[in-house]
Amino acid sequence: MPEMHPDSQHIIEENREFTMFSWSVQNQANPIHMTGGKGSHFFDGSGNAWLDMASQLVSINVGHQHPKILQAIKDQVDTMCFAGPGFATDVRAELGRKLSEVTGLAKSFFTLGGSEANENAMKMARLYTGRPKIITRYRSYHGATMGSMTASGDPRRWPVEPGVPGIVRVFDPYMYRPPLGMTAEQWEEGCISHIEEVIQMEGPHTIAAIMVEGITGSNGVLVPPDSYYPRLRALCDKYSILLITDEVMSGFGRTGTWLATQHYGIKPDIVTCAKGLTSGYMPLGAVIVNDKIADYFETHFLAGGLTYSGHPVSLAAAIANIKVYEEENIFEHVRELGVHLGQRLEAMKRKFACVGDVRYIGLFSVLELVKDKATKEPLAPFNGTSPEMGKLAAHLKSKHIYAMLRFNWAFVCPPLVITKEELDHGLDMYEEALALVDQMILGPVAA
Numbered sequence: 001m002p003e004m005h006p007d008s009q010h011i012i013e014e015n016r017e018f019t020m021f022s023w024s025v026q027n028q029a030n031p032i033h034m035t036g037g038k039g040s041h042f043f044d045g046s047g048n049a050w051l052d053m054a055s056q057l058v059s060i061n062v063g064h065q066h067p068k069i070l071q072a073i074k075d076q077v078d079t080m081c082f083a084g085p086g087f088a089t090d091v092r093a094e095l096g097r098k099l100s101e102v103t104g105l106a107k108s109f110f111t112l113g114g115s116e117a118n119e120n121a122m123k124m125a126r127l128y129t130g131r132p133k134i135i136t137r138y139r140s141y142h143g144a145t146m147g148s149m150t151a152s153g154d155p156r157r158w159p160v161e162p163g164v165p166g167i168v169r170v171f172d173p174y175m176y177r178p179p180l181g182m183t184a185e186q187w188e189e190g191c192i193s194h195i196e197e198v199i200q201m202e203g204p205h206t207i208a209a210i211m212v213e214g215i216t217g218s219n220g221v222l223v224p225p226d227s228y229y230p231r232l233r234a235l236c237d238k239y240s241i242l243l244i245t246d247e248v249m250s251g252f253g254r255t256g257t258w259l260a261t262q263h264y265g266i267k268p269d270i271v272t273c274a275k276g277l278t279s280g281y282m283p284l285g286a287v288i289v290n291d292k293i294a295d296y297f298e299t300h301f302l303a304g305g306l307t308y309s310g311h312p313v314s315l316a317a318a319i320a321n322i323k324v325y326e327e328e329n330i331f332e333h334v335r336e337l338g339v340h341l342g343q344r345l346e347a348m349k350r351k352f353a354c355v356g357d358v359r360y361i362g363l364f365s366v367l368e369l370v371k372d373k374a375t376k377e378p379l380a381p382f383n384g385t386s387p388e389m390g391k392l393a394a395h396l397k398s399k400h401i402y403a404m405l406r407f408n409w410a411f412v413c414p415p416l417v418i419t420k421e422e423l424d425h426g427l428d429m430y431e432e433a434l435a436l437v438d439q440m441i442l443g444p445v446a447a
């Protein structure tokens with residue numbers, strides 16, 4: 001249970017004095033001093049328990065401090081803490097076999113996280129096809145290393161521009177805001193033919209792969225229409241282009257399946273994953289490839305790998321984490337609770353003037369906030385914030401609800417083990433915050 005830390009403020013000050021925080025202007029970083037956690041909650045140095053409605057960075061799927069994973073890590077540390085990347089290990093065999101089983105693909109290449117998985121997926125696609133370019137989407141995030149950051153379409157790529165060469169971007173299945181002034185119906189039809197036109201203009205023989213998030217995560221949980229993936233798969237096949245799905249955020253139970261694409265009945269050629277692979281307990285990512293790509297590298301050099309690739313303690317954590325998913329029927333829980341979450345989000349859309357759209361699948365969801373439902377004017381500008389979003393953040397923080405907020409989006413991505421009561425409490429607090437936002441945009445009387 002949470003306890004007061006005797007020197008919490010000093011710890012925060014030393015963190016800020018001697019370390020740098022990611023994605024921050026350093027003098028604006030305002031970290032919570034985290035001291036522990038249990039299940040859906042984590043604790044801070046002032047003795048508060050926070051409900052983690054963001055699963056940290058959408059990663060701690062089985063919740064904080066799951067005893068079975070802690071034990072597996074301890075056991076592996078006692079047996080063999082480290083083996084170099086060229087060695088065969090028990091855990092490597094076991095996890096590789098399991099990942100082939102759950103994805104239906106052939107072989108896994110282990111990495112330290114999601115960015116590096118995407119780097120290697122792009123590199124493998126270029127080596128295998130002999131083609132130079134990768135198509136990605138504008139509203140995407142694929143990581144913070146040079147190649148993955150360039151591949152990302154969202155503003156986080158801007159600081160490294162022009163980045164690595166050969167990335168071509170297309171528009172997204174964002175049905176609430178279709179591009180080019182189209183209606184949602186027109187865009188459902190147009191979103192794939194648009195990609196085909198880009199392929200033709202670029203030269204199909206120059207495109208190695210199309211890389212898309214299984215379901216777009218930090219750019220607004222863009223659940224595609226049912227027709228999207230079958231048509232994208234067919235398009236890739238038509239031009240012999242590989243389909244890479246980045247399941248770093250959407251995979252491993254977040255949507256109630258191993259991979260988000262399993263909802264749509266298609267199989268990618270390459271899958272990348274991280275986060276929910278170990279539930280964040282140890283750093284690990286994977287590139288999982290189909291049999292043709294695996295066969296190719298039987299006789300061709302795979303140029304890549306780091307000192308810590310396939311770290312045994314990370315692999316042991318992943319094996320234990322996957323066992324927890326299976327033994328505790330976590331995915332069924334996600335699918336069931338996801339229905340309830342969807343109903344509550346739909347009710348919030350009806351109730352609050354500021355909720356323009358809600359999108360959800362499993363326990364992966366977002367409220368898209370607007371100043372005006374008719375015009376869809378966002379509550380904060382693209383790549384910016386606003387007093388209204390500030391109010392929402394401050395209210396949730398005051399209630400010790402940890403939420404992921406970005407631009408005009410409020411995400412709801414709790415640990416997959418969250419109970420219905422915990423989820424309802426969290427959503428009640430979101431409702432309180434949305435009522436305050438409604439007061440700001442409508443005035444106190446109308447709200």
Ligand code: PMP
Binds near residue numbers: 116246248275
């Ligand atoms: N791809 C997606 C879809 C992600 O959400 C993230 C992380 N938020 C990454 C890649 C990068 O993963 P990592 O931070 O483990 O490098």
